[in-house]
Amino acid sequence: MHGPLSRLYPSGKKSWALRYRRPSDGRPANLTLGSVFDSADGREVDVKPSIGGHLTLRAAHLLVAELKHEIALGRDPGSIHIAATARSRQRAAPGRCMPPSR
Structure with missing residues (x-):
């Protein structure tokens, strides 16, 4: 288990994901963390990162x-x-x- 993975879909959508092993049985699992947020001016958004949100690279690392x-x-x-x-x-x-x- 490393840091966040970047996923690029054929539609052009980008998202962050985490690949990990389930603690209960050790099986591999994937968790989509949220969409990639590219700020035009390079500023970070000062919001606590959460699953399903728009995440910068830094926010994705904090969430992971x-x-x-x-x-x-x-x-x-x-x-x-x-x-x-x-x-x-x-x-x-x-x-x-x-x-x-019915």
Whole structure:
């Protein structure tokens, strides 16, 4: 496990990712951290980096350092992010747990 990986898609979209091993079973995993933010004037944005945001190289490195610490503590940042996303979606639409059946 090293620093953030840069991904370039055929559409031209660029994103940062982290490749790591899941603490629970040692299987390899990929976590997309967010899109690449290229500021025209080279200034850093003074915001705490988070998964899913626009990240400069420096912000991506800070986020990877935090995630590596979580992994060292035995936590899986990918699973934590998926669970948090599901909780926020549930709060946004509490009555829509299941799609209507036909």
